[in-house]
Amino acid sequence: MELKANAPSGPIETRWERHRFEMKLVNPANRRKHKVIVVGTGLAGGALAATLGEQGYNVAAFCYQDSPRRAHSIAAQGGINAAKNYQNDGDSVYRLFYDTVKGGDFRARESNVYRLAELSVNIIDQCVAQGVPFAREYSGLLANRSFGGAQVSRTFYARGQTGQQLLLGAYQALERQVNAGTVTMFSRHEMLDLIVVDGRARGIVTRDMVSGKIEAHLADAVVLCTGGYGNVFYLSTNAKGCNVTATWRAHRKGALFANPCFTQIHPTCIPVSGEFQSKLTLMSESLRNDGRVWVPKRAEDVTKPPNQIPEEDRDYYLERLYPSFGNLVPRDIASRRAKDMCDKGLGVGTAVGGQRLGVYLDFKDAVKRLGRKAVEERYGNLFEMYERITGEDPYEVPMRIYPATHYTMGGLWVDYNLMSTVPGLFVGGEANFSDHGANRLGASALMQGLADGYFVLPYTVANYLAQTPRNTADDTHAEVRAVVDSVKERINKFLSIQGKRSPDSFHRELGKLIWDKCGMARNKAGLEKALQEIPRIREEFWENLYVPGSGEELNQSLEKAGRVADFLELGELMCRDALFREESCGGHFREEHQTEEGEAKRDDENFQFVAAWEFKGDGVEHQVHREALEFEYVKPTQRSYK
Amino acid sequence: MEKSLNLVLHVWRQKNRDAKGQFVRYEAKNISEHASLLEMLDQVNEGLLEKGEEPIAFDHDCREGICGACGMIVNGHAHGPRKATTVCQLHMREFQDGEEIWIEPWRAAAFPVVRDLVVDRGSLDRIVQAGGFISTRTGSAPEANSLPVAKEKSDRAFDAAACIGCGACVAACPNAAAMLFTAAKVAHLNLLPQGEPERDTRVRNMVAQMDAEGFGHCTNHYECMEACPKHISVEFIAQLNREFMSATARARQELRPRRK
Incomplete structure (x- = not known):
């Protein structure tokens, strides 16, 4: 099998624009004759279903939750990147592209990443128009903050609930279409298989989770926006219901699974406190803007109350090892360093299974510099959440954090059009493998979900529909x-x-x-x-x-x-x-x-390639296919954040 | 040293929407004080499975207090005794060893029980469908900073937008009213300049839908605010009432035939 990325060539700045012009369109009067299934109602799926509905397509949207508003995008805290350069600090589309390719450790496709950076600015416009209450300055203009892996402030945020507010924007747009009759919403429905007819994705089989009814839903195209597979670890920051079933079932029907080993371990989560634990809770990476990470220098200090450990006995190891990025190094590096410290016996907190797995994240200096009120304004809800879970007050005692599984960069392989190796099966958001390479930068997941849902898939799905005969199979096929x-x-x-x-x-x-x-x-x-x-x-x-x-x-x-x-x-x-x-x-x-x-x-x-795995049958080994990656613009170097 | 608790639970069990429900007594033993209430139920459920019994069904998902999926009445309080906390964030350190805990689903005509502690909150989605949005087309948005919004106003809109749609306000209200839920969405959108063009139709349609779903009326008990896990203020209900009255008045004026 040859993997065709279908990415346009030529100057990267105009690739998407040219591609958009070359794609086929569907006449507005014909759109209602085309049915599209969208599975998942997070940022990617919710935005897509709303947009396709608004354009006049006949959309069926599915989610396993009782309401589309509960998709796990809602839990994203820190923010969303966009190359607006409102801070006049040297940001640009090209810099966001560069940071994302580098941050992904040169394992993503340049064309896709450039498009993502380019669309980032439209996302902010769209969300503001929907009424998303982003943080603002006293001038009434939008505020920004900085985030890991970048030296500019390009992250837009809504307190510590950015994902919630963006998702509610998409959800409200979706409900508007439900009311208009263009989208039929199937809540508490779980996709259990993909239907492929004559080599094309033509529908899904779902289970109604209340009545148990098993049903086929047929359409001209199917889009999976079903999130990542982080719950393979059981303990992760994903919601309890997040699962791999939709993409895995599609994989078994012919969609290649790319780079499954690329999983992200987020450095700032609340440590495990016992065997009963059902999930892990993330504390936004934005906390690393003002919090300082440290462990005691000496192993005998790990059980001492942290406030009794004097400055000279603390090792602010990220600041020591990476003086230019300090506490804001990318997630993979921050996580691995925390693990190193704990493996050396310098971890803090309760011992679980014989090891203390935690490092301090200290806000003492931030409170001194900015005052308690300013810290509260930035992180109040996160501090509250921490206090609720651990029973400790982070204004007084440093937080304890430890890495936890958070995001999966791997996913179903897709081409530039976000179409999988099964014609008519598209994949958006975290469910695909496309934009983050081997590591995702903070505040980029929301950006990708919304870029796919609002601005990429509506074009590429239409392009497919315009060139493909409509589905004729029914339940009796x-x-x-x-x-x-x-x-x-x-x-x-x-x-x-x-x-x-x-x-x-x-x-x-x-x-x-x-x-x-x-x-x-x-x-x-x-x-x-x-x-x-x-x-x-x-x-x-x-x-x-x-x-x-x-x-x-x-x-x-x-x-x-x-x-x-x-x-x-x-x-x-x-x-x-x-x-x-x-x-x-x-x-x-x-x-x-x-x-x-x-x-x-x-x-x-x-290894400068994407490893895409083909399912060959139960009990048979998967076969690997390679998509070579070329870097015309950002030349691979060893990442350095020192 | 970590404490562990032994508890007696009385949990509402109901096979389906039409079945008759009842409280069933369970013992929860050796529960860590650091476990959440849902993690305590997980352990009870694992024990039931070991005995070959059907586990207690309850809705939950993010377990971080933001998705709004979980919700149950614990000892008579929506989301339990701790203020501004969803039940997934309610930890067992709030309870005493040996305590008896009564757990039941949200009770409201507009929230029929699906099974055990799971209820159908589709009525809240339908209120949003009636007008809880700003009709902006994907792609037609103006440059984001072309419309400055005063920080105070934006922050106030955010306070209302923080609603997670869990339904605790309805469950806590003696009239099972959805006023706080509806008010929060109306306030979020009507406070912002982007929401201005649809301000009147939004409030009228959402209130009409709220009534059609069978929610009760507000008689100012303020139990909703007490139960709300996101501290949403009843001041938004006052705003909803003002918005509704002026929108209705304006609509009447428009309907009145003009004198020649």
Whole structure:
């Protein structure tokens, strides 16, 4: 299989503009005859469904939550990047492009990244027009703040709830279209498979999570905006319901899965406090603007109250190791350094499983410099959240933080049009692999989700519809019936095993294994061990799973079982990809490949490509395909933030 | 030293919308004070699964207090005893060892029970559909800084926009009114210059939908504000009333035949 990126050539500044002109359009009067399915209602899916509806297409939108407003984009805190250069501090579209390619450790496609940077400015305009209450200065103009991996202030924010406000903007636009009758909303519906007819994506099979009804929905094109797969680790900052099922099912139907080992571990999360823990909570990276990260210099001080440790006994290790970026180094570096410190026995907080996994994030100096009120204005809700979870007051005692899985850069492979290797199947937002390479910079996920949803997919989906015969298959089509039957059969299988273990118990076991062997640092022996262990867990899952109740009712155990089954397959592919990529880059750190200072050591000669994996059948090894990456504009160098 | 608690729970179990529900007693043993209330229920559910019983169904997702999915009445309080806190952020250190905890779903005619603690809040989405938006077309937005908005006004709009749509205000209200929810959305959009052109139709349509969904009327108990996990103020209800009255008055004037 040859992977065609379909990216335009020529000057990068005009690629998207030229491509837009070359794409085919659908006449306004014909649009309502085209049906498009959008799965997921986060920033990418919500924005897309609203935009396509407004343009006159017949849209069906799906989400597993009870309302589209609850998609996990809502939890993004810090902000959204845009190259507006309102601060007159040297920002430009080109600089945002440059920072993103470099931040991604040279594993993203230049054309896509440039387009993202270019569209960033339109996103802010769009959101302000929708009434998103971004932070403003006393002049009434928009405010900005700085973020990791950049030396300019280009991040727009709405207190610590930027994702919420952006999502509500998209949600409101979506509900407006529901009211107008252009979008039909299916809440509490979970996509359980993709329907491919004559080589084209033509629909999905869903389960109504209240009645249990299994149904086929058919359309001319299908778009998955279903988020990332971070919950493969069980403990992550993702919402509990986030899962890989939609993309994994599409993968099994022919969509290649790209760079699954590129996962992001976010440096500023609240440390694990016990075995009962169900998820991890992120504290926005924006906190690193004013908070200083440190550990005690001496291991005997780790149990001392932090305020009793004098300045000279503290190691502000990020400021020491990276004087120019200091506490604002990119996420992968900040995470790995925290792990190093804890591995050296300098971690703080409660010991869980014999190790203290935490470092301090201290606001003492910020409170002294800015005053408590200014700090409260910037981070008030985050401090409150921290206090609620830990019972400690961060104005008085330094926060304790530790890295946690947060985002997955890998995802379904897509071309420049965001179309997967299955014609008619498009993928937007975190669900695709496209823009962040091996590491995503802070405040770029919201930017990508909205760029895909508002400004890229509406064009590229239309271009596909304009050139493709409309769907003619209905419920009676043999292929549609076959997919519906296979979904029903799988559900019956979950219910009929009647073993002893809950879906969560398998999920925890898998998550712990993946975190240990394929988390912040990976090595050959560990990955090989994981590749032996995962099939064993999977085998036990299919023999000893217990799901009570029936398929014809709200059954949360059944929902979990399906998701865990897919994580058990994805986890194996992740480890395989991590083993295959014999280099370190971004979030993928192979211990065998590091510089003397312990920084990631890329191997551009042998690994400057996207690894896209093809499903070849159960029990058969995946086949890898390579998309070579070329860097015409930003020349690969070793990233340095020193 | 970490404390652990033993608790007695009385949880509302109801098979589906039409079934008759009842409280069922469970024991929750050895619960860490650092666990959230939902993590406590997770542990109870794992225990039920071990015994081959059906777990307690409840809505939840982000577990960070922002998605608005979770919500239940705990000991008579929407989202439990701690102020400005969703139930996913309510930690067991708020309870005493040996305490009895009563847990039930939101109770409102406009929120039918789906199962156990899960309710259908589609009525809130329909209120937004009626007018909780600014009709701006993708791509037609003017340059963002061409319309300055006074910081005070923008901050005030934000205070209202912080609503997470959990429905606690409805559950806490003796009349099961959705006034705080509706008021927050109307205030967010009507305070901003971008929301000005649709200000009157927005408030009229949203209030009409709220009534059509079977929510009750506001009789100034202010329980909604007490229960709201995002501190949304009842002052927005006063604003909603003003907006609604003037919008209605303006609409009547327009309808009146002009004298020649």
